[in-house]
Structures are given as C-alpha cells and as structure tokens.
Amino acid sequence: GQSLEQPSEVTAVEGAIVQINCTYQTSGFYGLSWYQQHDGGAPTFLSYNALDGLEETGRFSSFLSRSDSYGYLLLQELQMKDSASYFCAVTGGATNKLIFGTGTLLAVQP
C-alpha cells in the first residue's frame, strides 16, 4: 500500500519561515509533488521533485530525500494569503496516479 504522513496543522506569523514535512511509504516511487488548496478552492500545483535535493520557486522551496522517503515544503516570507492546506503527493507504483498525503493546514497570523 501507500501512505503519506504530514503534520495536521502548522501555525506561523507573517514574515516567518515554515517547513511542512512529508514522509511516505510507497510501492514504487517516481516523485513528490506539492499542492496548495485554499478553503473552498481547487488544489494548485506548487512543485515537483523527482531527484534528491532542493528545488526553489520564488518564496517556496521543496526538498526530497529518496533514501529517507522524506520531503518538505519550505515557505519563506510568509504572507497572510499563504494560509491554506498543503498536500504532498506521490506518483509511482504500477500506475502513474497521484496519491495525496493527509494534508497540513497552515495558519499565518499577523
């Protein structure tokens, strides 16, 4: 089977840096994606890591360690609009479907 674990909630203040962790167990692994979903909105693709290391996209960075089955999303210079749910997701296994993690609700406070 496949499972992805994330912290359920994280709280941080504006301007701060926050890291959202994701650990996974999958039968077959191609890569780790991150999605953002505002309350009542659609998930939006943020980043993808297929190889070990850090990928940076503006204020957001994503890291992957395949040997540790672990990744994280790093959000810098937090803004109120970053308050949302963040999901890690894996592709792999016998089919190329996307399996989502449990999700982390990020609350950014003034």
Place this chain on the structure above:
Amino acid sequence: DTEVTQTPKHLVMGMTNKKSLKCEQHMGHRAMYWYKQKAKKPPELMFVYSYEKLSINESVPSRFSPECPNSSLLNLHLHALQPEDSALYLCASSSTGTLAYEQYFGPGTRLTVT
C-alpha cells in the same frame, strides 16, 4: 489557457435522481481525472482517463459512471446516490498520464445528496 472548468458549482439531488457533472479543459491535455474530496481530507482518486480511454477505476461504486466524449470533456453521471456521497467533486487534467505529478484542477462541484 490553463483553466479547467466544472459545472455546476453546486448540486443538490435526491437519492432517486439522475444528474451529471461536467468538466472541460482546452489545454490539449490527454489525461483527465475525477476526485472526491470530503471536508478536511485529501482528494481521493476515482477515475483516470488517458487518451479518452478509462485507464483507472479505483473500485468506485457503479452509481458513479464516468464518460469521456472527447479529449476536452469529461462527465460524471450520478444515479441513486447515498447521503455519504455528499462531497466536493474535483476534475483535473495533466498533459499525459505519465506527467500525473502536475495536474490542473477545476474549482469543483459541491454535491449534496438528500
């Protein structure tokens, strides 16, 4: 155009009704997906179409019937639903099935079964 559209936005239906959800994308994507999402939970994959053929059915009850009339359209036909089927139904697309890691989602249809 990176937009996936879904209609209707909201739907209330009785357990004996038949209704359909519609999804459309004009990005030339060849893989399309249906997900079900309950409040405070991750999206759960229901179906995957690749090149207009059903490639994955995640053991979804037959009261949900997907259809892909062409490469831009995806429907989900609903019949004899149960109250526990109330959820947000999300459609998504990716350029191909092998690039499933980057999906574009529509705004969803919020379904209430009474």
